[in-house]
Amino acid sequence: MMENFMRLEFSGLSANESFARVAVAAFVSQLDPDLEELTEIKTVVSEAVTNAIIHGYEGQAGNVVVICRIEGQTVEIMIEDQGQGIADIEQARQPLFTSKPELERSGMGFTIMENFMDDIEIKSELGRGTTVRLVKTIRSAQVLGH
């Protein structure tokens, strides 16, 4: 069974959103995901990292951490910030809910994460930060019997 680990920490700059997607996709590619699975993973990483930058740090300096663990065909991705935190997680998860409509946020970030991954867990503490844990089992390689 394959086991692998990586931890990525970077400045909370919007230029790093694409970098984070590419890095996670390169790490996960050892599980032979198909293009759809890979795009889904890139999308959710983009959502959570963007949230850390916009909502967590609100334009202030701060680092974002992305941790990936592979066990067998399953990848666990954690995205962490030490920013504002979320007051009401229930509300934040509602489709179309956003606290920053003035920034033209769509409020669909968490809904996309829920839909594209098998599992999502959100931990947050006001003033201390937020951790989003996402889990997905890559099925394409299994079908091919790798």
Add this chain to the structure above:
Amino acid sequence: MMENFMRLEFSGLSANESFARVAVAAFVSQLDPDLEELTEIKTVVSEAVTNAIIHGYEGQAGNVVVICRIEGQTVEIMIEDQGQGIADIEQARQPLFTSKPELERSGMGFTIMENFMDDIEIKSELGRGTTVRLVKTIRSAQVLGH
């Protein structure tokens, strides 16, 4: 002036050599390097990460750390392991010197790093590990006046 930072830590598995190259290349791509510069950076990351895995950890478990800092058009890359360390750095830097000829190592890793980067610094302590610091200024974007 652009400033950016990332720190990547991962299991010292050979499958992560290509992951490390891709991640660093994605990070550096914000400086608009040309294809040659990007290939040179990928190559030196591959050399240093492979050395950490083969010579540093010698097949034992251990994490490799890659730190990148961008300042203006210059990128600084540090590759660290907490493995064996190098007894004689002078000797290790000689072209074609390798301590593992039985593994068909070519002994060209450090020579390639020296040639592809502007600057190289090696720090090592026996039994504690090795840090290779590589620096390169990306010139292509400057020429175009970005």
Add this chain to the structure above:
Amino acid sequence: MSLQVETQKIGTTLVVRLNGELDHHTAELVRQQVDQELDGDVFKNMIVSMERLEFMDSSGLGVILGRYKKVSQHGGKMALCAVTDSVRKIFELSGVLKILPLYDSEARALTEMGEA
């Protein structure tokens, strides 16, 4: 930059072609370039063509909905065309396809807008 934004005026319709990756970082580009066109000229309708859009997340959705508000405030219509499967999924999840028509091609969208 990882996104190119191309705009073309066809009759009273502004065609916006997106090439590359649309996320929070590049959304600003779309906002600026499209709003400059919308504010400077009297367009009625808008078509967003995504044939060469390789990646889009919910920040892309936000910037497109923002333009939709502007266009509809002035009584115009907006349409999307030529999206990839993963981008379509994001539009579907958000319910956007209930208010914005999606066409297979730019030509088809132009016809439907009455520009061809």
Add this chain to the structure above:
Amino acid sequence: MSLQVETQKIGTTLVVRLNGELDHHTAELVRQQVDQELDGDVFKNMIVSMERLEFMDSSGLGVILGRYKKVSQHGGKMALCAVTDSVRKIFELSGVLKILPLYDSEARALTEMGEA
């Protein structure tokens, strides 16, 4: 896997075509597959064709030099062909081009080996 290794027997020459990325991780593949051919059959010469090799580092150099030793121990010749600029630079730095001829194309290498 990020490297494909294709082998073909042409006369007494083994042609090895590398497609993808050759590093420490994938070098093992080349070693196994080529040695299996070399040990199982009586080849005299070997051509390594790198037209579709997108990446190579010094681990790739090591595995190629290792095959060169095997081939020359049996009195055979070895040649490289169709390398990209960055791969050529690595061969140049190592001085390998003083002992291994480099040809533009596989066809040319085959002619020089006396196989065409």
